[in-house]
Amino acid sequence: MIMKVLKSSFDMIDEKYEAVARTLGYGKFMTLIKVLLPMCRRSLVASFILGFSRALEEFGASVTLAGATRFKTETLPIAIYLSLSSGNIELTIALIIILIFIAFITLTILHFIERSRVRVI
Amino acid sequence: MIELESIRKSYGQHLVLNNLSLNVSKYETAVLLGPNGVGKTTVLNIIAGIVSPDYGRVVIDNRIVFEKMNSRIINVPPELRQIGYVPQDYALFPHLSVYENIAFGLSARKLSENDIRRRVKELIDFLSLNGIENKYPHQLSGSEKQKVALARALAPEPRVILLDEQLSSIDPGFREYIRWELREFLKKLKITTLIVTHNLDDAWALADRIMIMLKGTIVSYGTPHNILSRIKSREVAKFLGLNALEGRIVRRYGNNAIIRICDDIELIAKNTTNNVSEGDKVLVIFRPDDVIIHSRKESNMITNVIKAKILRTQISKCNMKLFLQLSQNNVITAEISRGYIFNLIKNQQLMNSMIYI
Numbered sequence: 001m002i003m004k005v006l007k008s009s010f011d012m013i014d015e016k017y018e019a020v021a022r023t024l025g026y027g028k029f030m031t032l033i034k035v036l037l038p039m040c041r042r043s044l045v046a047s048f049i050l051g052f053s054r055a056l057e058e059f060g061a062s063v064t065l066a067g068a069t070r071f072k073t074e075t076l077p078i079a080i081y082l083s084l085s086s087g088n089i090e091l092t093i094a095l096i097i098i099l100i101f102i103a104f105i106t107l108t109i110l111h112f113i114e115r116s117r118v119r120v121i
Numbered sequence: 122m123i124e125l126e127s128i129r130k131s132y133g134q135h136l137v138l139n140n141l142s143l144n145v146s147k148y149e150t151a152v153l154l155g156p157n158g159v160g161k162t163t164v165l166n167i168i169a170g171i172v173s174p175d176y177g178r179v180v181i182d183n184r185i186v187f188e189k190m191n192s193r194i195i196n197v198p199p200e201l202r203q204i205g206y207v208p209q210d211y212a213l214f215p216h217l218s219v220y221e222n223i224a225f226g227l228s229a230r231k232l233s234e235n236d237i238r239r240r241v242k243e244l245i246d247f248l249s250l251n252g253i254e255n256k257y258p259h260q261l262s263g264s265e266k267q268k269v270a271l272a273r274a275l276a277p278e279p280r281v282i283l284l285d286e287q288l289s290s291i292d293p294g295f296r297e298y299i300r301w302e303l304r305e306f307l308k309k310l311k312i313t314t315l316i317v318t319h320n321l322d323d324a325w326a327l328a329d330r331i332m333i334m335l336k337g338t339i340v341s342y343g344t345p346h347n348i349l350s351r352i353k354s355r356e357v358a359k360f361l362g363l364n365a366l367e368g369r370i371v372r373r374y375g376n377n378a379i380i381r382i383c384d385d386i387e388l389i390a391k392n393t394t395n396n397v398s399e400g401d402k403v404l405v406i407f408r409p410d411d412v413i414i415h416s417r418k419e420s421n422m423i424t425n426v427i428k429a430k431i432l433r434t435q436i437s438k439c440n441m442k443l444f445l446q447l448s449q450n451n452v453i454t455a456e457i458s459r460g461y462i463f464n465l466i467k468n469q470q471l472m473n474s475m476i477y478i
Contacts, residue, residue: 016212019171022199023206025229025277034225038216 009043205274
């Protein structure tokens with residue numbers, strides 16, 4: 001998912017910027033650092049947030065690979081699962097509210113990133 | 122200063138440049154003129170090192186920067202060619218201010234902060250960019266963007282500057298002024314410049330020398346004053362908006378020649394060169410604004426008078442373009458002032474009127 005977002009934002013940058021940076025004396029790596037990465041910094045932040053939120057809600061892979069052990073392999077979705085299966089409704093609701101809050105913050109940040117118009121000439 | 126020799130470049134099956142050679146002298150402003158899609162920008166990209174040709178040699182300031190002939194391969198990367206490149210639409214870095222854009226190439230050369238500041242200040246003064254140093258590209262007008270892009274390209278003191286379609290995004294009303302301003306800057310700079318454009322007015326206004334490019338190669342070149350007399354093909358004449366009539370020399374007398382265009386049209390060419398003789402096929406090329414129009418045949422009209430039918434008309438800002446049919450296969454254009462033609466034809470319908478040229 002992160003790669004998809006990053007690739008599409010790199011693809012959107014006109015090759016002319018890279019060409020100009022090269023003729024001005026920068027090699028390929030420094031052009032990436034000085035021009036391409038700063039030009040798609042919003043996409044970088046957006047893809048990081050998307051990746052983080054995707055990782056946060058991961059359940060199947062965590063349970064399959066690491067198991068569901070309290071205080072050892074416990075992620076937020078696993079904690080919800082464990083507290084629900086042990087009948088602790090108050091804790092489950094509290095964890096769900098925390099997850100909703102994180103999702104809300106994430107979406108709000110993404111919304112602002114998308115709204116802040118990329119400056120183009 | 123810039124020499125391209127036998128350059129060939131294909132994209133897949135599509136041959137873009139076909140054995141192209143060109144030469145730009147030191148401190149000359151040369152214009153590469155041609156219709157869209159003919160490979161002009163590819164030529165600039167090859168000189169800048171952004172695109173590598175399939176075959177040929179590129180020399181800049183007596184130094185081979187690219188060579189792929191026989192088994193020898195040389196390819197100097199763009200960052201070591203010392204070229205200033207201003208692409209179409211300028212490509213100013215949107216995340217950098219005007220100052221930072223101009224200083225961009227200087228930081229790559231590891232100059233001290235003081236030297237960078239001094240050089241940027243010099244260029245800001247030279248190009249009258251004072252007061253906008255802290256603005257970002259999206260806050261600039263078209264001409265400011267162009268000047269910043271020019272300053273950015275000039276900052277590292279390149280040996281050659283390449284300008285791609287510089288005036289295409291400038292509003293038509295402002296274009297003449299910007300054209301004049303660019304010409305003045307280039308004159309003052311004394312730097313070898315290659316400009317690419319498809320606009321005839323830009324080419325004539327900016328060039329010391331014009332090179333016309335068609336079908337991936339240079340087909341004609343010369344100064345803005347003599348290039349029209351060097352045109353040898355109908356395609357070039359058509360691209361330049363000139364009239365071209367194919368004919369054959371039927372008789373020569375002294376320095377003059379009679380050229381038959383078709384059965385009932387013969388023209389007299391005066392002061393012809395000695396290398397044409399009777400029976401030779403020739404091309405009669407003339408500018409639309411050189412055509413003189415009369416409503417009827419006068420007694421003092423002796424040579425090169427042809428009867429023509431107005432097929433259609435096209436109005437431009439000051440003039441009127443007439444499409445005139447001379448014979449079944451020969452249609453030419455004439456450009457005259459709108460007032461003149463209405464006065465001449467008076468109340469008659471313009472279309473299908475018979476006139477004399």
